[in-house]
Amino acid sequence: MKLLVAEDDPQSSAFIRKGLIQEGHQVDSFADGRDVLSACLYTPYDMLILDRMMPGMDGLSVLKSLRAAGRQLPVLFLTAMGDIDDRVEGLLAGGDDYLVKPFHFSELSARVTSLARRPQHNPKATRLALHDLELDLLERTAVRARTAIELQAKEFALLEILMRNAGRIVTKTMLLERVWDFTFDPRTTVVETHMSRLRAKVDKPFDVPLIHTTRNSGYSIHAPR
């Protein structure tokens, strides 16, 4: 993918660039908000990773101008302004995702991947399938190897997000935001506990596990290779 990183701190900018290039992306970066805006207007980027506090023009204004000009590229805010109000403001201005500094690179990477594929999956799809597992989003039912699996509402939501991102890592923070609408990190093992219950129902009774843990990164679901 061709990505633009808008970040005025040279050290952070170099760290993000290096990581994304290693993952096979093409990366441009600018430190001034005005440069970011004009680059986005004239170059077709696949995604913008946007800091909020930048010289020249702040991130929020850059995004508003881009949306006003009809540019629909996905925008991920990457900023130290991490309060719920800041987050809501960023998403209302047209941001697609919001990640607060300091961050693990794996978290950024997972979000970039998830965001990039977003338009490809059909949000109107009523069924999701992977290997021998099938989810009916209207009936809220799960079937694996022709056996119905009884899932609690939170377990179903967890599985749905994993399946919508099949093959890609979904981090703990992403799950907290999307399943529980938590914009803070609870001190208890909410995600781990629910994930372990989900696995006990979806994987344990069957031969092949579908849900996988990546240490220090998150979870993913994929068919056996």
Place this chain on the structure above:
Amino acid sequence: MPRASILSGVALRSAMLILVVLALVMGVAGWAILNTTRTAMAAQGQSVILEDVNLLHDAYTTGGEHELTRFIENAVATRSDKQFAFGLFEPSGRVIAGNITRAPSFHGWGSIEAPTAQSEGDPPFLAYTEKLGNRVIVVARSQHTAAAIADAILEALIASGIVIGGAALVIGYASSRRVSVKLAIIDDTLAEVAGGNTEVRLPIGRSSDQIDHVSRQINAHLDRLSDFMGAMRNTIVAIAHDLKSPLGHAYMLLQQAGAARTPREAASMIDDAQTEMDRLSQIIDTVLRISRIEASNDSSSFATFSASDLVRDLAQTFEPVAEAAGQKLNLRLPLAEVPLFGDRRMIQQMLVNLIENASRYAGPNTLIELALEARPTGPALIVGDTGPGVPAAYRAEVLKPFFRIESERTAPGSGLGLALVAAIAARHHARLELTDNRPGLRATIAFPAVPVRRHALPRAA
């Protein structure tokens, strides 16, 4: 005390204003009194003169000119008070009888300057002249008494004006001085506060006047200010202390990683260092969040939402977590949906903090209760546990940032969870109470009733 500030004092300026108004009032009233007195005296003088004129007529009628002359001479001789003057003249002006030296040039009423030899220097006499037969009679009366009374009234008015005015100025100056002294003390005290000393207070007099009232208010503000500064100093020390410990751990782990024998060992230590840094970052985020919630008064994120849904959702989320910790989570809800007006995310975080606290400190084989009550005074959220609880003496303290009971010092946690709960409750004007759950701790957040706001609740179709 600078004289200028006393002279410009409100009390003195009011006194001066009163003085000017008083002078005007007294001037007008004095003029009216004088005028009325003069008119009354003149009328009295005229009636006395007319009585004498009538007597002269009687004398003329009885005995002609001879009797008239005799009456006038008799009157001049017998009336010793020198208040009266009589004259009988030929039409040519020649004196026939009486003590008036010159015949006046008018007929009827008029006034004559010094009509007799003895009246030199006196005020003019009121006089009446008339032709009687072929003679001219003149009767005059001294105005001396009327003038003396008018002078006396004028003097009394001026004297009382001076006394009242002087008194007003003295009282004005004295109260202005008293006010100026108090204001100067307030001025000095506030200058000292501005200089950084928040311990000084204003003296309160026994008079309980308006300045004392204002001083009491200022003292109350200074009390709050110094409490706040003290709390801030403590918080800064606590923040510094609590931030340094994860920082210290991370520093130590990174040094160990540098000296690790295998890359695997190093990676594990770096992971642990990152976890410490995450903790540090979370503490900073929570401190910022608390201060932002406390400082803000903006309720644009407030809306009416279903508290029942929120509580049900959280029970579903934490029921497995409690079970994994060997606890049981009970949910208690009223049958009807309970609406709540507030920031849903804040209230969600508040409940999560309370549930997590209960789960962490209650220990295994305990019960955690999550309840929603629709009270007549408004909705109430309750999180209780059957753990060891918090001693009554600490229940107010545990709501302060970074406060941790000594026995819990080694347990994980930043001591910010309940401070955030308190800040969110205060932001919603809700009452947060920690009580004995017999056994355990019970936290109750009593919200005010949902305010009636247009469009707050969706209308029924």
